[in-house]
Each structure stands twice: as structure tokens, then as C-alpha cells.
Amino acid sequence: MPDFQTHTVENQPPEFAPCDLWADDVALREALAREGGEAHGERVARYGALAGGELYALSFDAHRDRPRLRTHDRFGHRIDTVEFHPNYHRIMQTAIENGVAGLSWADAAPGAHVARAALCYLHNQAEPGTSCPLTMTHAAVPVLRQAPALRAWADKVAACRYDPRDVAISGKPGVTLGMGMTEKQGGSDVRANATRATSLGDGDEYALVGHKWFFSAPMSDGFLVLAQAPGGLTCFLLPRRLPDGGKNAFALMRLKDKLGDWSNASGEVEFMEARAWRVGEEGRGIATILQMVMLTRLDCMLGSAAQMRMALAQAMHHASHRSAFGKRLVEQPLMRNVLADLAIESEAALALSMRVARAVDASPNDAREAAFARIATAIGKYWICKRAPAFVNEAQECLGGAGYIEESILPRLYRQAPLNSIWEGSGNIQCLDVLRALAREPAAVEALLCELAAASGADRDYDAQLPALREALHGADEVGARTLVERLALALQAGVLLRAGSPLAGAFCRSRLAGGHGLAFGTLPAGIDFGAILARAWP
Template sequence: MSAPPLPPFETHLVDNQPPEFAPRDLWADDVALREALGREGAGAYTGRVAAYGRLAGDELYALSFDAHRDKPRLRTHDRYGHRIDTVEFHPNYHRILQAAVEHGVAGLSWAEAAPGAHVARAALSYLHHQVEPGTSCPLTMTHAAVPVLRHAPALREWADKVAACRYDPRDAAIAAKPGVMLGMGMTEKQGGSDVRGNRTQATPGAGAGEYTLVGHKWFFSAPMCDGFLVLAQAPGGLSCFLLPRRLPDGTRNAFRLMRLKDKLGDWSNASSEVEFTGATAWLVGAEGRGIATILEMVMLTRLDCMLGSAAQMRMALAHALHHAAHRHAFGRRLLDQPLMRNVLTDLALESEAALALAMRVARAVDASPRDAREGALARVATAIGKYWVCKRAPAFVNEAQECLGGAGYVEESILPRLYRQAPLNSIWEGSGNIQCLDVLRALSREPECGAALLAELDEARGLDAAYDAALPALKEALSPQKIEEADARRLTERLALALQAAVLLRAGSPAAPAFCRSRLRGEHGLGFGTLPAALVDEALIARAL
């Protein structure tokens, strides 16, 4: 057929392009999320999570592009030479944070301490991270700080103002603010993950629980926050402290922001280097118990790393599916081409498994105070999932980019942002080796963790032949005499795949049989799109979007 005549001076018609991706209802599009919310005990929160899915896929998605492109700027001094140490952001950054805080992404678990609240907050975090992961950093730290702060009754106001679900970006003492945000400062130049090597000194002050800090932090996350949990060497050893940005009388605390990190991704959020020059801080927990005190926070932040990576996979998959459904090549839609269907089916399996495991861990965290077995499962499964899900995200996002071709490599698409962001969660809060060593530590030193893990896997027995065939060898590998440090990554990977399969099987997910055959039986190549032809299923693609 001949093309219609063009108006004068027009060179071509624009066709064979997909429509705009957004606005989009991220809740209505996501069958796996809807099922997981009810399955993991948060069905009572469906309305609230659904409302945030609509908001995130529309207004927040639109706001995120400028918030990401206009990187934060550090202003150390004002025009008159006064030290101010202020970080300036695009206004959209604050608008996105306000929406997240007020919908409970940081505080729901504590504002409504009822069964299912942690699972609902996990779903909110998953939806939020899909559209603006940079703001997820302060949201995650603010959420995770609350149980740590509750170790210090004198700091109750801080925990209460997190639970207030109110956002106030002003640089002011917290007495004047309806809600607060919290950051972290753990690592130093000479230590990295080995925080026992920290050299920042904490000297007891005049007030009860008050200390003066002198030292530095190599990564001081979200420096615009109202307060920061930091580690420093007190007379009794490495200890945890809350360091406020503003002292109770409104004066600036004695620390200096030296520079902002020039990061691969996470552009909308600021990470900094800082020096403490006699800064006031308050002890949280006991002297010498800093690592033990902070571990409760770390489990929650690692869960959010897992959720964040699952969210990035989900958004990348949604864009790949959207493009493939509307783009034609070689006379057919991309979605109708057998090899593309293989890639998309494989990505859909991986995405649903990542979300299923993260939400199962969220339920274990939610039930931990009431159920010892769930607490033990949360302890070990958080490290397993954090390692594996975060490790899979970069390759996953890259494969989704390939589905779009060159269009997935330009900044007008969200895919480059997701690709730069993807490695972060595997590094933050303990890189891969740290997670796998933590898995070994839990299995060797805390027998209840191994027992909870085996019980979880056993509950899916009999639901799939490939799954049942994989269990005996995995159980043998878990025996104490078989666990070797050099084998930690391989063991953690096998545990992650088995846990994902168990959750999918018990959920009755249509994705479960193909996941078990490909991931547990070995009917899969090294990359995505290597499923046996028999496992390529249009119904799984349709389920994914």
C-alpha cells in the first residue's frame, strides 16, 4: 500500500511507536502484587496500597524525571560567608517525599502497629521505588530507625514523629516540626564494611546520655535529614548514637559537609562526606553495643534493598512489555515473535519470584515479635534475599533495555535511570560477600534459623516434581560439616532459588512450574530468554501486565 501524501516540507510520518507509558495504575497492572498483599496478611490495607499505586504511576512518575535530572547541590556557605551546610534539591524531590511520607512509606509500620502493617508498608515501598528510587534512601532509613530509637526512652519524640507520617523539609529543631526524617553514617575511609575499624571518637558530655563526637564519615547518607544514626568509639567501645542536625535550642550542630558523592546512579538523592567537629549526639543502647543495636535497623534496610531491586525489575519489565505490545518488526508485533516471547516470559518469571520472596520476608518481619519461627526465618531469609534479588537486578534491567533497542538507552526513557540504579542495592547495606557470610553465620550459630528455613522449604514439598527432586541435595548442603566459607555464594544462591520456588508453589502461582523447571532442574541457560520452548507461555506474559 502506498503511504498517504505528506504535507509540504514534512519528511515522514511518525508511526510504529508505542503510546506513552504513563499515566498508569501500578496496582491494577500488577496481579502478583495484589495476590501477595492478601496472601501475606495485609488485605485490610488494600485500599490504601491501591491508592498509592495510582498516584505513583501518574503524578509521581511525572515528577520523578526532573527530580532525577536536577542533581542535589551542596551549599557550604551563604553569600555572607556563614557556614550553612545546606543541600538544595529540585522542588519535585520534596513533592515526591511528601507524598511518600504522608501515605506511610516511612511510617505506616509504626503508626499502625497491627498485624499486616509491615507487609502493607513493604508494598507501598515497592510501588514508590518503581518510579523514584532516590527518595527511597531516606524513606528506608527513616522507617528502619524507629526500633533502634526505641532503645532510648529519652528519644521517644523522634520515633513518634516518624510515626506521624508528616513531611517537613525545613532545617529546624524537631520541636518545631510535625515529622522528621533520619539518615545514617556508619562507614569511614579506613573501614568500609568493617565498622569495628571506625575511629570517630565519642566523649561523654555533661548531660545524661550526651556525647561529643570528633571524626568523619565516608558515606553520610541523606544529609538533609533531621537526625542521623552513627557509630563511634566511646570509652566502652563501638557505640550507636543519634546525632541531630539542629540542637534543641535551634543552633546548628557541629559537623561539616565536605562534599557530595558523584555517584553512578541514585542522582536525585544526596550522599555526602562529613566531619564531626565536636558534634553533640545522644547514646542509643549501651556503650560497646553499637553493632548489636544497629542490627535491628539493618535487617529492615536490607529488606528494602530486596524490595527496591524487585521494584526496578518490575518497572523495567513493564516498559519492555509495553514496548513489545505496540512495536512491529519484520511484519509482526514484537510480542508475537517467539524469541521475544521467550525473553519476556523469562523476565516475568524472575520478576514475580523476586516480589514473592520479598513480600514473604516482609510477613516474617511483621510476625517476628509474636512468632519465634518467623523471627528466625526473617533473620536468615533477609540476607538470602538481599543477596540474590539485588544481584539479579542489573542483568534483568539490561535485558529489558534490549527489548526496546536504542530507545531503551536514551535518557528520555526511564530505563537508563533504572540501569544506573540497579547495582546500588547489592552494594548498600553490605555487599554480596557480606550477605553470604551472614547467611553462614546465622546457619552455624543460630540453629533456629536453619530449622525455620527447612520448615519453610518442607511446606512446599509434594507440589512440584522438580522442586521435590532438588530438596535432598540442598538439605545435605545445609549440614554444619558441609558448610564452607568459600562455598557461601553458591549455597546462598541455591537457598534463594528454593525459597522463591517454595513461595510461588504455596501461592499456587501459574509461574511456579516454569520457575521450578528452569531454575531448579537446570532447564535454563546463562542469560534471560533461554527457556525451553515448552515453557514459553503467553498467559504468563499476560499475567505480568
């Protein structure tokens, strides 16, 4: 009805997607090559196009149509299954077949962990909810490999095949893994776990009785859990289906009603003499599970860095097309300060995450890199995951009210952003872990100091921080732990950027280390070349 056409739509940006998240990200391409993953460049490049195209489009329904728990079928049989939107399964299949969960184990060549980290980073930009089961599946492999009888589980992760059917793993080409550590009374203090494990004979099979307050990814084929055996807290693999195909004796009580992470399911579970197989020695549960924890913490870093990158890309896209007060937003001086500040933070988060991925990759053959990975994952997880919520909110402001509307991806990112700071140990746990390493692990301290020293001489603001920082490592206490870990994180990020020759390194050091930065984003000091930073962030 043309007579009633009251306005035309103008001054609106085009759709963000489809886009190529690899081709648009100079910092990622450089980091992959710098940290040793360049041999996998074609694989990562393909996934960048998928993530910014097909997966981005599928993610909206997968996130909006939340998982549903079905405890019984229509005949009254207990089934304890979780139903998902079909897009969830399409995303999971695409991710697993492209190596997001299994590349590290499918390819033993150097650089596989670095390339898998890049895949994880790309995937988290498109659909971070599905990253939870992908991360746990990936991280479970070194734990499972400690038990020769469970080798088939690790091999089926390395197969990079997705099979969502609820059947025994003998009939599946690939598997997914979840975990159950947290209980009501203990939280992060897993030594307070009350779930009991009783041996069923001379072998490694046990019966578990108890509960888990957070049972992550309950639709998985198997779960790594901690329980109290006669010898103390012990790690177990608990399968969904027993080897004969029968349902294991656990009941999903409910799914968690979470702030975000809506595409993924998390539940509460009761074990009723559920069968499980011991991994590692009795009483060594925490030591056994630590290899998984380091890998999941790295993915928390990558996930938060990825959410920053997607939020920045959305803000840059909008500001490049939207005009106000006679100029495009990206041409407004104060907006340029905000966007440049976000771009610096985003690249620093990625740079440190990929550096830690290289340390993880080298850990089996390099003691110093293993020691660095041990302490740097805790430092990086604390700081990068802390920065994500404020970062995403600042990006929302760049879009104004449009950034608060569910049709954009930013509300989803904002709900998702706090998760990584809580999962796998909150901020205090990370800081206490750093203090523990400083006090008890001389190799970790030496590796940290060597890493910091490697960038000395490249920037005067960086060099000015090092003497006091070295001194602060001695006699650190709990009261000042957060301040110390923040300073270490900033120094590590600066060091990586400086050694990489990043054009953002000087601006990072001047703003983050020399006191030239306020509490909010968009407080970069005068004299920084905003244009060069913005051109690099969104070419």
C-alpha cells in the same frame, strides 16, 4: 511548512504513563492478600495510581536536577545545606503522607509491615532515589525506641508528616532520618571505625570527633551513627539541629558523585565535637543497629524487585505496540521467551520479598518467623539485588536503542540497579552473614528448613533439590558460600510460588531448579506456556 514534511511518525508505542501500577500488577495484589496486608488494600491501591501517574511524571526532573551542596550562605555563615529540585520535595511529601516511611509504626495492627512493603515496592518503581531517605527513616524507628529519651523522634516518624525545614525537631510535625556508618579505613568492617565519642557527663549526651565516608541523606533531621566510646563501638543519634535550635558541630565536605541515585544526596562529613545521644549500651553498637539493618536489607530486596517490575512493564508496553518483520514484537517467539523469562524472575523476586515482609511483621510475637526473617533477608538481598542489573539491561534490549536514551526511564533504572547489591553490605557480606547464622543460630536453620519443607510434594523438580540442599547446610565454607546462598534463594522463591499456587511456579522450578535455563534471560525450555505468563505480567 507542509512541503518539507518528509515523514510521518508511526510504529511507535504511546506514552507509558500515566498508568496504575497496582491495577496492572496481579502478582502484587495476590501477594498483599496472601501475606496478611489485605486490610490496607485501599491505601496501597491509591498509591499505585499515584506512583504510576503523578510521581512518575515528577521523577524525571527530580532525578535530572541533582542535589547541590551549599556549605555557606552569601554572608559567609556555615550552613551545610543541600538544595533539591522542588519535585524532590513533592515526591517526599506524597510518599511520607501515604505511609511509605511510617505506616509500620503508625498502625500497630497485623499486616502493617506487609502493606508498607507494598507501598515501598510501588514507590521504588516510580522514583527509587527518594527511597533511600524513606527507607532509613522507616528503619530507624525500632532503634530509636530503645532509648526512651528519644521517643519523640520515633513518634514523629509515625506521624507521617513531611517538613523539609532546617529547624529543631521540636518545631516540626515530622522528621526524616539518615545514617553514617562507613569510614574511609573500614568500609563494611565497622569495627575499624575511628570516630571517637566522649561522654559529656552522667547522661547519654556525647561529643563526636571524626569523619564518615558515606553520610547517607545528609539533609535529614537526624542520623544514626557508630562511634568508638570508652566501652567500645556504640550507636548514637546525631541531630542536625540541637534542642536549642543551634547548628550541630559537623561540616559537610562534599556530595558524592554517584553512578546513579541522582535524586538523592550522599556526602562526606566531619564531626567536630558534634553532639549526639547514645542509643543502647556502650560497646553494643552493632547489636543495637541490627534491627535497622534487617529492615533496610528488606527494602533493598523490595527496591530491586520494583526496578525489575518497572523494567518489565516498560519492555512489555513497548513490545505490545512495536512491530517488526510483519508482527508485533510480543508475538515473536524469541521475544516471547525473553519477556516470559523476565516475568518469571520479576514475580519470584516480589514473592520472596513479600514473604520476608510477613516474617518481619510477625517477628515481635513469633520466634520462628523472627528467626526466618533474620536469615532470609540476607539470602534474599544477595540474590535479588544481584539479578537486577542484568534484568534491567535485558529489558533495555527489548526496546533497542530507545532503551538507551535518557528520555526513557530505563537508563535511570540501569544506573540505579547496582546500588542495592552494594548498600547495607555487599554480596560477600550477605553470604558471610548466612554462614554465621547457619553456624551459630540453630533457630534460623530450623526456620529455614521448615520453610523449605512446607512446599514439598508440590513439584518434582523442587522436591529433587531438597535432600542435597539440606546436606549442603552442614559444613558450608566461605569458598562455596555464594553457590549455597544462590541455591537457597532459588529454593525459597520456588517454595513461595508453589505454596501461593502461582501459575508461574512450575515454569520457575523447571527453568531455575531442573537445569533447563541458560545463563542469559530468554533461555526458557520448550513447552512453557508463554502466553499465560505474558497475560499475567501485563494484563
